[in-house]
Amino acid sequence: MGSNVFFSVKLAEDHRSVVMLDQRRLPAHKEYRNFYSASEVAEAIRKMVVRGAPVIGVAAGFGIAVEAQRLLNCEDKESYRKDLKLACDLLEQSRPTAVNLSWVVKRMRKLLSVEYDSEEALASALIEEASLIASEDVAINYRIAKLGNQLIPQKANILHLCNTGALATVDWGTALGVIRMGHVSGKEIHVWVCETRPRLQGARLTTWELQQQSIPMTLIVDSAAGYLMQMKKVDLCLVGADRVASNGDTANKIGTYTMACLARLHDIPFYIVTPLSSIDTDILSGEEIQIEERVSDEILRPSGESLIASETTSVYNPAFDITPASFISGFVTEVGILQPPFTLQVLDKLKKEYQS
């Protein structure tokens, strides 16, 4: 389905490591690295070797699979399941905001309470489940891309934040997947790419992906978004999600809320493109979402080296914000486009219609 010249994450053929494209080194270097244990994978997620809600979930699943394989070599089989549960805890806690991590870990954990004939059989089941989660991700994103394409006019200037493409998923991506499908289907699309301070996922990753797909785009500083809207140069805003609460409040990359407010002010459609795995039905509203706070150096040293303000400067660096449901025109999911009012009942109805 996809035709990228890269992959974001995969399980090595011998099942002994997780292979990830180190997104911190893009676009200058395309470097794949192997991670051999759950703790190495958790560290890679924390340090953002891979980032983006769906792909960190998939990486965590592979991390558990690799750990299951690794622990087979340990002599003490008594603690096999106990150690795997600890590995699940570690991966689940590697980043706090995207719910995909706990969604995947929950699926993997279920297998730990099933009776298997041997530890080898359990390890095989975990490998199979992690691989299934990865292939489902591709199919889900492809479906989202097809559905979301309905929202794109024949000619459109689309505003996008962060990176939601094949790098942030296993393939296709969410918001960028919709954009890619629109382009592939012959629409005249141009993307305004917000650079996405402070880690510059837009500048470093989204431009890289769009260039490979020959999709016309222009890089802007985040604060140019309002001006472009005022100049009537934005037809549609498409972004992803890290966690959506039951009432539709959405956590996504810092700056999403600002973009949503501006879109509302200028009467521009603002859509969240998200798989159901990013919807957290256990929480009622955005108030319950933990917002990750990252280190000050991300702001003080944007290129990783020279300081742009004195080292003693007080810094606040929330990685995400919450956009209230009332600012969102709709959610593009794999079961359909969810329009307001956002309730779990409406979502269930969409799911049932999709399944029948």
Ligand code: MRU
């Ligand atoms: O901090 P990041 O780069 O992991 O944040 C990623 C985002 O906020 C994305 O918009 C979100 O995960 C959706 S990706 C399909």
